[in-house]
Amino acid sequence: MSSKTVNELNWMIGGAQGSGVDLSASSFARSCALAGLWVYGTREYYSNIKGLHSYFEIRTSGRQIRSKVEGVDLLATFDAETVVRHADAVNPDGGIIYDPAVSQTPIEKVDTLYKDEVRQIQARLAQEGLGSDVDAILEEAKGRGVKLFAIPYGALIQEIAKRLETSELTRLNRIVNVLAVSVSLSLLGLDRRYMEESVRQAFAASRKQKLVEMNLAGVDRAYEFAKEKFGEGGLPIRLAPIQNKPRMFVVGNQAVALGKMAGGCRLQTYYPITPASDESEFLEAHENFDLLGGESNDGKGSIVVVQTEDEIAAVTMAIGGALAGTRAATSTSGPGFSLMVEGMGWAGMNEVPVVVTLYQRGGPSTGMPTRTEQGDLKFVLNASHGEFPRMVLCSGDMEECFYDAFRAMNYAERYQLPVIHLVDKGLANSNMTILPPDPNLVDIERGKLILTSGGGAPKDGEYRRFAPAEDGISPRAVLGLKGYRFWNTGDEHDELGHINENSENRIRMMKKRMSKLETADREIPVTEKVGFYAAAGRPDVTLVSWGSSKGAILEGMELLEKRGIKAEFLQIRLASPFPAQAVRERLSEAKLVIDIEQNYSAQMAAVIAEKTQINIKHRVVKFNGRPISCNEIYDSVRQIVARPEANERVILTHGA
Amino acid sequence: MSSKTVNELNWMIGGAQGSGVDLSASSFARSCALAGLWVYGTREYYSNIKGLHSYFEIRTSGRQIRSKVEGVDLLATFDAETVVRHADAVNPDGGIIYDPAVSQTPIEKVDTLYKDEVRQIQARLAQEGLGSDVDAILEEAKGRGVKLFAIPYGALIQEIAKRLETSELTRLNRIVNVLAVSVSLSLLGLDRRYMEESVRQAFAASRKQKLVEMNLAGVDRAYEFAKEKFGEGGLPIRLAPIQNKPRMFVVGNQAVALGKMAGGCRLQTYYPITPASDESEFLEAHENFDLLGGESNDGKGSIVVVQTEDEIAAVTMAIGGALAGTRAATSTSGPGFSLMVEGMGWAGMNEVPVVVTLYQRGGPSTGMPTRTEQGDLKFVLNASHGEFPRMVLCSGDMEECFYDAFRAMNYAERYQLPVIHLVDKGLANSNMTILPPDPNLVDIERGKLILTSGGGAPKDGEYRRFAPAEDGISPRAVLGLKGYRFWNTGDEHDELGHINENSENRIRMMKKRMSKLETADREIPVTEKVGFYAAAGRPDVTLVSWGSSKGAILEGMELLEKRGIKAEFLQIRLASPFPAQAVRERLSEAKLVIDIEQNYSAQMAAVIAEKTQINIKHRVVKFNGRPISCNEIYDSVRQIVARPEANERVILTHGA
Amino acid sequence: MALKLADVRTDLHNDWCSGCGDFGIEASLQMALTEMNVDIHRVVIFSGIGCHGKIVHWTNAFGIHTLHGRTLPFAQGAKLANPGLEVIAISGDGDGYGIGAGHFVHSGRRNVDMTYIVHDNGVYGLTKGQASPTQKLGEQTKSLPQPNINSAVNPIMLALAAGYTFIARSYAFDNRHLKDTIKRAVAHRGLALVDVLQPCPTYNDIETKAFYSGEDRPDPSTHRPVPRVYDIEKTGYNPLITTDMTNEDVDKKTLEVIRISNEWGDRIPVGVFYQNENVPTYEDRIMRRVPFYLDQPPATQQIQLQNKKSAVDLSSLLKELTIGG
């Protein structure tokens, strides 16, 4: 069996929302992680609470991985729909686990498929001379070499019920998930103890011993059954434990939450919205946290999380908090941000540090709430009427989510302006194993903040909140600080903060505010502005991108290199102030530049054109709401490199 | 007296808000217009109801004029502040009308001056060795050659009271305005009958005979007094009647309102905001209007104007109306638009024709509510999360306000998308004489609208609101039309309008929507996209601009030409879809290009860079909230042409 | 030609959770549509964002699924543009009483002749169960990490304060009552609110179906559950404000509405709380300014002539603005 690939797997599980698919996926991932493997998982689901189809892909590997890959090695299903939707994604030498009880289900009876989808599948099967039910789909797969593993879930559950001497079949039915995962792991040859531990950890919080027992019985029976029935299963992949170092297993919005916490955020306001609210709920669930060497309050710090009546209140309440001197943030998605723009302008005008984490999702309007997109870049760069400075950070991966969330809090206070931290659903809902982030890599920098009377005391006795300053940044006092009275207004104002419409004052204040962006541009090291990943050798192609495409691009580059195409990668991390010089330098030397983005119009390319007058002719865009895979990067770049003139704009379409 | 300039005058009047300055200005302008002269007037005022300083400049001429000019020929004042603020703007051979009763007022007693302003003026006077009161200012002016005309308003009013045998001195005091205007006109030699007629017209609506009498008595006494006292006054300017053709005398927001009305708008929603609400109030005051050849309803049509609870309601209510089949619009300024962006996205997603007239004003945030700016361009181009097509029209003058308002209604229905009509405070609050616009120059084009059952009937019996179409535009039915049921949702949807998250459907729908911009770009004639004003001969410089700078640029070009600088002018009228080809063609041939804008960052230059990769290095910007004058154009362009390398960015600062 | 239920249902897959009270509301609404004396082609249903919002897709009438919290202004825009439409606006409690509270209040001030149904389930369903504005202070439904920190609004009282002229409450699983209430709301001249108590089995484990139907408290003699929900009109309560009532009478009625609306716990009142047709509708008010409004509302006016030119005769207006001549 030496021809087997070891520890390179893409596993998929699907099922109705709310039927426990998420639990399956995480217990699979956890088992792998417990075995020391690296994991990268993505989640796809509809804007629905229960019943519509959702699926997870879990990649696992012996080395760290950070993107989605095309082709499923093993597809675990327990309903008809998952077979129908995903069988065609299974690699020719992969496998499908299915329930023989659903194999007779006609396609048109899967009523959570759209009518068009049913018609398309039926037409395809008809063309191949196949029937029109799940069996036909399975047959089709088998024809391609896919191995089929029938699991009589019902019978297995009956047996387990007997063993446990229980009659709670409804509850037991839920262990169908554990069965599917366990059969998978057995087929892949991973020792059952990882799955057992995974189950124990999963139910640790609930403290329901009964539940743990049931599930462990499921693991037991499933491993047994698979061994008996399929032996080694004939799959070309094996999973083998490799080490045992601790790893964090996080989703993107947790990484952001941790970064905010470490970065000093003590007031988070939010209005519920997918996929942002998970972050706020995580913060709320951890509102009391440990302090280093703190004696007072039992060494506890805390964050106040407020659910507001809408996003207008969320942003303005955060601003109110920031005025009082706390680091304040809010978190939202496109529709919510659309309501925040007036507040952003006020913060810009009054030089208030406030951070908005924006989880981009499919737009416009309500769009595709649970799908990913990078469609809000130009909006946030220009949001709100009039002109004021703002900073925009774009995170490309889990680690950047953490550090950028931390840095956003710093930037906001250092430059006294609103900061937008751009992430997206792809990051927010992906989970992966990473090495624990180190909060000590970033200092807390509060800039010209006056927290105590006497600090940065005004020379002439009168505190002037908007006093002129070389770098545009005036010493900032907080509400309630004796001797530092100030005023704020959304109107143009004088140095004290009172309304002032005088022409010279206006010009001075506009210049002062806008010049802060130049200060930031000067002070921030280029490594925080762009990421650069050189090619091994003289590059054939320069890829430019931002945000969550990063992982797929880095892995796509490896694939390209294997085929002799040397790619380098310029990742824009700071969209405002825009690192025009760095970008111009990189791009003006480039041979062939390809802009890669998850939106329709290649928004970053537009920004680059505006800021550098470099027109990136070649563009790879994806806007179907599904994240980019490394293979799509590989394919599209190869296509363009092969025939640049014929492929100026490549639209990626993968993803079910 | 043949050395006198005839019919070229810049007259200014100032005073406290609410003290009747606006009435004075319009009666002056009206008198000139009655004499057949062309008029152009601008208004400056604070965000205040009563008491703070406001002033009007009225230019009048024998030929049509369309911009502000530097230097005042005759300054009419009746308070101290106006003298203090504006005396220095009076041309050396001009004049100042003032009340000797205020000449002893110390500068620091003018408490509506900001403290800084007081200090500055005092310092200036001290340096010149002058006192520190109004007299000192007058003396300073006199030193420059300015003529002073003292009008003892109080005494004159007493006399008039006696003549009229009235004791209503408080009411009579208000005729101080009429006195100042009449003295002005007398000094300028315009026959008093124009002023008399002007007074009659001004009070025609109020039907208060007494008021008319009082004011006519004022005209009488003022002319008398001026004649006695100053004779011809020694001013180098005369006004002489030239013809008597009817002219419209309009302010910008009336021009927009008329264009909307003619353009078929029948539902206007609004939330009060400066300087937009005047338009809605004009519409409301004229909600019942005449129809051509209409028999029903006594030949009356009507528009429903709704004051909403906020701008979110304004835009969504307009959208609701549009869905029912009416042409619907709303009107706002920056802060209001900031609240409308979510609604815009919904309209974009659901392909609903809705028009938003955006009166730009000084930003960001509350900014300078009564001052002008062109600061919202990039915001409206990118407003709201995600990507959807929108059109953006930019009007450059009164006539364009009318025709663009009309066309905006057409475009919205033809391309089934939200249209933003960008104007600004400079246009909205300026008034001028124009030839009456001709609504017949534009056809009403409703595009693929189905208003009656059977029109554009669906082939397969089922109406599909978002049916695919070559040009991206599907036949559009309205709510309540039998046989044409449809659904809408902000979510991505199928052809019927139901939620659909399928990947292929998503790609198809995104392409369909976005392609409408290409259709519009193809169909709309270039003359509606850009204005082009050639130089007389081979141009030395190409000016690029948009919106209300147009008038100043055209007149500035004339001034430049006199000094031998030949300028051509490219006016961007359609900002989306952006006429990239036309602009690229014009600019790539240009020798020296100067971008002129009324904002801080030269936003249109950024858009041009993005769309054409042409970087316009030279920029003239103004962001102090005061409109550009033709002289500022002249000066700044001359400065750049003389030394291009030393003057990449010129900031204009004029205006009190 | 009488409509059948199937006529007013689309054939789309309904993706609400099984047991969701929304099904009851959908069925009642659709039954009301078949029984009502209105032309179904003129019926337009608006909804907001939330689980409830999908109702328009399951219903075979013009269906506009709007933005979160904005149902009311969208709906009013359509109705004012074409008063011939029969407009039914639908919200969730988060949508309508939460983010939409401002519109809720101001719509009452207008009294546009239409119906407003609110799916009141105490939670934000579609965003996974956060507390909605009708959830009580200190309650802790399933998915809350901590007890609810905000006090609840009383929608009946809020509606009264805002000026709604028809205020009712019903219960999602009392089909007949809900259907009849919707019919009465539609028939009402003016803005009609129907607050519908709606179990959300997925996230609200407090105000469940069992709770409303009193399954925890069987009648000692019959052993059958005693429902908490009771119909105030069956107790003899009369919601009508009539023209012959004195100001004191009206005051008294108002106070009674509020008193009853505060009942919760063992007795939960449903029924029509308040109906007052003596307040002019917004349409009536427009008519005073625009005499031909109802004959030629915005949506049906001819705006162009045969030759495509504007139908408007601007001449008198232009004259008004013209000087000289």
Add this chain to the structure above:
Amino acid sequence: MALKLADVRTDLHNDWCSGCGDFGIEASLQMALTEMNVDIHRVVIFSGIGCHGKIVHWTNAFGIHTLHGRTLPFAQGAKLANPGLEVIAISGDGDGYGIGAGHFVHSGRRNVDMTYIVHDNGVYGLTKGQASPTQKLGEQTKSLPQPNINSAVNPIMLALAAGYTFIARSYAFDNRHLKDTIKRAVAHRGLALVDVLQPCPTYNDIETKAFYSGEDRPDPSTHRPVPRVYDIEKTGYNPLITTDMTNEDVDKKTLEVIRISNEWGDRIPVGVFYQNENVPTYEDRIMRRVPFYLDQPPATQQIQLQNKKSAVDLSSLLKELTIGG
């Protein structure tokens, strides 16, 4: 050290119209500030956009002139970040009851311990006199082209429905009453509303100073005007909700509040309508979750160590998320 009025005034030029009721409110507020037992350095005043909004610039305390309609969320943010601040939020009636109605309602549900003063002049002053939400249906103030088309809200009732725990009304030109009411509002534990009847001589020619003071109706014997405004507390009314009251008592009081608040015309009630300190404040509610909230609120927590590193010890959290090891 007692403050003098001059200490709490800035020396800026005040640009309200002469005779404006805002002057009365300003004076009363400033007098209250001098008389109140709070450290003026901890006082922060928030205002909205409108004529009223400029009040913070004339007042010598921290002054935040916010956005139109958003006064309340700004103010709550500051108060929650630092509960040691004495926060006074100020709105116009357009600002607070119009565009801000949603925040108005939801702030009531929170009951943050602060004061909210509304300048209630029946118009949108700063945008030139459009009708505000408190202007009555059919009224036509000076600058309206047509009679007002919307019904008025009753702010007292709305506040009650929303959960305000102190609800008062006063009159801009009754300095003493207004000042005292503001002091009581500030002293109140919880969210306190003071609706202030404010003449706008420029745009509201109906509810004028003369109207409120009854200049059109002299007492037949004394020939002195009989003011319309009367103090309910002087008639023996007691606004307090006490812990020993039964539910029925509370209900009765509530209904009385509403009944009185509906009075308008010949008798216009002012005074404290309702005060209930038995409802926990939002701060109390936070304390149940975050025990050290009041000692170490967000604004005063140390977030960094001496060496500039984060003060947070993430290790237990990271462990929670860690697998293996």
